[in-house]
Each structure stands twice: as structure tokens, then as C-alpha cells.
Amino acid sequence: xxxxxxxxxxxxxxxxxxxxxxxxxxxxxxxxxxxxxxxxxxxxxxxxxxxxxxxxxxxxxxxxxxxxxxxxxxxxxxxxxxxxxxxxxxxxxxxxxxxxxxxxxxxxxxxxxxxxxxxxxxxxxxxxxxxxxxxxxxxxxxxxxxxxxxxxxxxxxxxxxxxxxxxxxxxxxxxxxxxxxxxxxxxxxxxxxxxxxxxxxxxxxxxxxxxxxxxxxxxxxxxxxxxxxxxxxxxxxxxxxxxxxxxxxxxxxxxxxxxxxxxxxxxxxxxxxxxxxxxxxxxxxxxxxxxx
Amino acid sequence: xxxxxxxxxxxxxxxxxxxxxxxxxxxxxxxxxxxxxxxxxxxxxxxxxxxxxxxxxxxxxxxxxxxxxxxxxxxxxxxxxxxxxxxxxxxxxxxxxxxxxxxxxxxxxxxxxxxxxxxxxxxxxxxxxxxxxxxxxxxxxxxxxxxxxxxxxxxxxxxxxxxxxxxxxxxxxxxxxxxxxxxxxxxxxxxxxxxxxxxxxxxxxxxxxxxxxxxxxxxxxxx
Numbered sequence: 325x326x327x328x329x330x331x332x333x334x335x336x337x338x339x340x341x342x343x344x345x346x347x348x349x350x351x352x353x354x355x356x357x358x359x360x361x362x363x364x365x366x367x368x369x370x371x372x373x374x375x376x377x378x379x380x381x382x383x384x385x386x387x388x389x390x391x392x393x394x395x396x397x398x399x400x401x402x403x404x405x406x407x408x409x410x411x412x413x414x415x416x417x418x419x420x421x422x423x424x425x426x427x428x429x430x431x432x433x434x435x436x437x438x439x440x441x442x443x444x445x446x447x448x449x450x451x452x453x454x455x456x457x458x459x460x461x462x463x464x465x466x467x468x469x470x471x472x473x474x475x476x477x478x479x480x481x482x483x484x485x486x487x488x489x490x491x492x493x494x495x496x497x498x499x500x501x502x503x504x505x506x507x508x509x510x511x512x513x514x515x516x517x518x519x520x521x522x523x524x525x526x527x528x529x530x531x532x533x534x535x536x537x538x539x540x541x542x543x544x545x546x547x548x549x550x551x552x553x554x555x556x557x558x559x560x561x562x563x564x565x566x567x568x569x570x571x572x573x574x575x576x577x578x579x580x581x582x583x584x585x586x587x588x589x590x591x592x593x594x595x596x597x598x599x600x601x602x603x604x605x606x607x608x609x610x611x612x613x614x615x616x
Numbered sequence: 617x618x619x620x621x622x623x624x625x626x627x628x629x630x631x632x633x634x635x636x637x638x639x640x641x642x643x644x645x646x647x648x649x650x651x652x653x654x655x656x657x658x659x660x661x662x663x664x665x666x667x668x669x670x671x672x673x674x675x676x677x678x679x680x681x682x683x684x685x686x687x688x689x690x691x692x693x694x695x696x697x698x699x700x701x702x703x704x705x706x707x708x709x710x711x712x713x714x715x716x717x718x719x720x721x722x723x724x725x726x727x728x729x730x731x732x733x734x735x736x737x738x739x740x741x742x743x744x745x746x747x748x749x750x751x752x753x754x755x756x757x758x759x760x761x762x763x764x765x766x767x768x769x770x771x772x773x774x775x776x777x778x779x780x781x782x783x784x785x786x787x788x789x790x791x792x793x794x795x796x797x798x799x800x801x802x803x804x805x806x807x808x809x810x811x812x813x814x815x816x817x818x819x820x821x822x823x824x825x826x827x828x829x830x831x832x833x834x835x836x837x838x839x
Contacts, residue, residue, distance in 0.1 A: 325618050351620040356810070365621055372627050387631075426630030429673065429693050434633035435624045436742045441633075444624075466624050473623035473742075482623075483634055483741025485664040485719040491741070499623075536668020538631035589719070591667045 325350060325474035328571045329516055332471055336512040343502075343512050344464035347471035366466045369433045370459060373422070373445035376432045380421025387427035389609035392539045396421035412554060415450035419443055419550040423543040435466075436473040436482045439489075439531075439538045440496035442546030444469055447500035447553050448507065461507055469503035472519055479571065480578025484531035484590040487581025493542075493549035494526030494577060501556035510561055520566040520573045522556030527573075528580055530588035532595025535606030541596055618744075619760070622837060626743045628687040634720050635665070635672030638739025640692065641836040642722060643681015645747055645759055646735045648833035650728035653683055657706045657726050663719035665739075666710040678722065679706050686836075687743065718746075733831070743837065753795055753804040759836035761790050761808035766821060766830035770796050770803040774826065778805065781820050787811045802828065 325347070326332040336346045352359045379385065383397025399417035407413045422442035426432045432441045448465045451457070473482065476495045481487035501522035502515040510518065526549065534540045566573070587594030596602050628637040647653065659678055668674075673692070680695035682704060691698060699706055713721055718738035725734045736749035747757035750765055757763050768774050775794065782789060791808040813832060821830040 325620060347620060355619060355621075362621065366624060369624050369627065429630050429690075431627060431688055431690065432630055433625055433627050434637060434743050437633040438628060438630050438636065439632060441630075467620065470620035470623040474618040474620060477618045477623065477742065477744075481741060483720075485634060486741060533668070536664075536672060538635075538672060586719075590664050593667075 325354065325471060325478075327475065327478050329472065329475045329519065329574070330569060330571050332475070333512040333516050342464065342468070343471055343506055343515055344467040347467045362467075363463055366463045367459070369435070369466060370462055372431060372433050374449060376422045376425040376430065377418050377445060377449065379430060380424040381417065385424050385428040385430070387424070387537070387539050388429065389535070389537055389539060391534065391537065391605065391609055392427050392543045393424050395543070396424055411450055411454035412551070414454070415446045415550050415554065416547045418446035418450050419546040420543055422446065423546045427537070427539045427543060435469065436477070436495055436499065437484070437492045439484055439542050440492040440546065440549070443493060443496035443549045443553060444500045444503070446546070446550045447504050451504050451508065455508070457507060465503040465507040468506050468515065469499040472499045472502045475571070476574050479574045481581055486589065487578060488529060488584050488588055489531040489545055490526050490529040490577050491581050492531065493545045494523055494529055496546075497526055497549040497553040497556070498523040500550065501553040501560070504553070504557050505560050508557070508561060514560045516570040517565050518556045518560035520568065520570040521559050521564065522553050523573050523577060524566065524568070525552045525555065527577060530584065530595045531590040532588060532597045533590065533592060534597050534602045535610050536590065536592040536597075537609070622742060622744055626687050626837065628743065629690055629692045632672040633743040634739040634741050635668070635674045636677045636692070637687035637743040638720065638745050639665075639674045639677035639722070640681040640685065640687045641743065641745045641759055642724070642737040642739060642747070643678045644684070644686070644836045645737065645745070645757065645833050646724045646726055646733070647682050647684060649733035649735055649750065649765070649831050650726045650731045651831065652728060653702060653704055654726040654728040655703055655705060657682055657704060657724060658709065659706065660709045660711040660723040662711055662713040662717055662721040662723070665720045665722055675708055679704065682706070682726070745837070755793070755806050757806060757808070757833065759833070761810065762812045762835050763833040764807045764809065764813055764818065764821070764830060765833060766805050767802050767828045768805065768824075769826040770800050771826055774803065775805070777824065778807070778821055781817060782807070782809065782813065785813065785817050787813055787817065
């Protein structure tokens, strides 16, 4: 796969192809498989993503600690806010749903990671549903997202333990923003700006789960990460550009991650995990898990 | 090289790709070293694996891998109980490996019948893993290929003989790495293959009288 998004964008523009097509053809080459074979693997991933959204929306799942669960359903059936009835609210619900399934040890697609698994399905399927976009286009979106994620993995990191939450939900938001921008008709260059505009808004975000559980705030970070991805998509499609090239934004995410104190890298030693309430809840809930 | 399907995947039981899916894959690779479910396993957890592993189900996932469950297997949730039923005596300890060790690293010491094996592996994020040490020999095994690991006497023609066996079975080699501790000492060979070598190939290598042991580590990732 590519080491720089700029190279992929250049290749796509020169050939007059989408980034999804460029990604699928290169992956087929790299792996000695056919494009159809890779598309069908992505199709299976999409089916699992939709399944997780469906399961989480029901609202009857609880994590093993009991810290999270049931909130996706509240966005579906709870009182209206200013964004009721919009794709925005639906996408927040979808993101929570996938993460609630994940926290309950249900089956999800780690895209790119389990902790950030809600963002990409929420943004892609939520926008596809709102705009009546067929599954084949969503599968293209997953391919473009995979390309963006691969570049982030090469240049920075996709691990909260290495780079904080910016490397998990931040990367996921960048992938979702780029993929959705292309799915909605954006050019390869607009995809690059969507990724940059989104990831700049996630820089520095720490990984601070209570008790080290992928529950709180992880579930909600997937919803807010999706919101930032939507901001990136909206700005990029409006023709807004970001002056720092996307690969440099990715590099700086990696650099910030490496400099980040270990307390903020999935160790439950800092951030929300280390607040008085965070510590108390973690102690109570971990005790509950051990007894169960 | 990162594969697109590594990023959009794996399909897995939550909650953490590095602590659950990656841990499960490390367990699966280690299982290959003893050719099946071990009867005893000591797992020494380093860094974030030690600090937050319990809440992420790292313990369940490592044991699930040793039992042969893949990351999308819902039995992972009950792996600890299943291990007890299947006679796998597991033990966890917290440790500090070297400062340069990846934050999600485990050292596994396994026993099965008369076989004893030690493996150090890390979970790199997004479910990707890297085995860095087998029985004291430095290695780089990603689990993206079918891998054969073997220890043999350091003698002329050994590579030719082994690659010959693979060629006879129509198996293409992706990477081959040979290391030894000293001249004339034992040589350690790690061969990553595009095609699965199967038990027959491993056994054909294993019966060579200058091969001390040979193990097969099945592909655990890469679509």
C-alpha cells in the first residue's frame, strides 16, 4: 500500500480514477488476489458493520462492567434536540451502537481498531442511508478508508498505547472523512483535505479509558469523532482546503503520540481515568468483573 | 507492508484490537510452536498488556488463541472456563521486559508433552502482531504468512535441502531468515511461505537427523 497519501492522490488524478479504485488495484497486486475477491471481503466487513449497528440500536446490551450500554437507543427514541431527524443525530447513534456492541464483547470490524470501530461504519452507512447510496459505493468507501488507514499506520500509528486516542478515533475519523468525501463525489484532492481538516481537529487527543476498559470515554469518543469527521467532509466538499499537507498532519499526529506521556496512552494512569470519579468507578467496576 | 484488509479488519470479538484480537493471534502463533493446545502456559505481560489487560479481555484472548480460537470466535468470552475443561493450566504474571519492548508485549512459555517453547510477541495495533523472539533467537514473524521455524545443526547444504522439500511440495517462499549464535552452533531458520506447508512438509523436515525441531505457525492475519 502507499506510504504517502499525496502519492495515491497523484496517481488517482493522473489516471482519472477514484482513490478507491487505486487502492483496490494496488491491494490486488500486493496480495496476489483479484479486485473482486477483495471487494467481497470488504462486503463481508460491511455486513458485520451493519449487523453491529442493528444489535447496538436495540439498547439491550451492557458492557461487562456495566459502565456503558443503551445510549444508542436513546438517540433513536429519546427526546428531540436541535439536530433531531438529521443524518447527524442518526450517525451519532450508529457510532454509539457499534461501540456498545464492542464493549459487550460482541462481533465488530476493527476499522482501524476495535476502540475506534464505530466511526467508519457510522459515517459511511449513515450518509449512504440519508443519500440512498448503494452498497457497492459504500464498499468503495471502505477501500478508500483502508488506503488512508494504511498510510496512517505506516507514517504514524493506529494504537492508543503508542499514540493516544488521536491514533485510534482520530485515525478512524480521518479515514471516514476521506472515504465519505469520495463516496459523495469529492475529488481525490478533496479527499486529502477532508482527512487533514478532520485529523487536525483530533490532534493531541489522549487515550484515557477508565480502568483500561474500552468503554468510557471510548464509546462517546466514537460519536464525537464522527461529528468531527462530518465537519471535515462538509468543509472539504465546500471547497475549503487545509494549508498543511495531509501527510504532514499525519506525521505530526505520530510525533505528538511519541511525545505523549505514558499516562495518556491507554494505561489508565491519566486523563478521565485518573479523575476522582474515574478512579472510583474503575475500582468498583473491575471488582464487579472479577466477581462475574 | 500494511494490507488494506488489515486496516478494514479483522472481524473480531471486542473490545480491543490490540488487547483482544492481537492477543488472540499471538496465542494462535504460540500454539503452533507446541503443535496444539499446550497443557501448561505461563504468560508474562509487559507494559499496557500488564496494566490494562484484564479489562480488555487480554487474558481471555491469549488463552483463546492457545486453544485454537480465532479472533472472531465468540467462545473467546468463555475461554478461561474452556481452558480449565480442556486441561490447559495457564498462569499470568506481570513483568517488565526491556525498555525498548513494545508496550503490548507478552512472553509465553509453553509445554505440551515433552515439548517446551518460549515466544515473545507484541501486538502492534489494529490487530497486527509481531513475534520478536522464539526460544531465545531473535525473529520477525508477522503471522501474515504460513511460517516454518526450525533449529538445525549449522552445516553446509541445509538451506538447499529444506528449500528443496518446499519446492517439491509446490510451496513458494516469501522470506527466509537464518541466524545462529555461533559458528558450528545451532542455526535457527524462519521461513515465511505464501502457501500452507501442511503437517506432511513439517514432518518431512522434522525427520532429517540434523534438524533438532521444526514447527509450523499458521497464518493468522492478512485477509
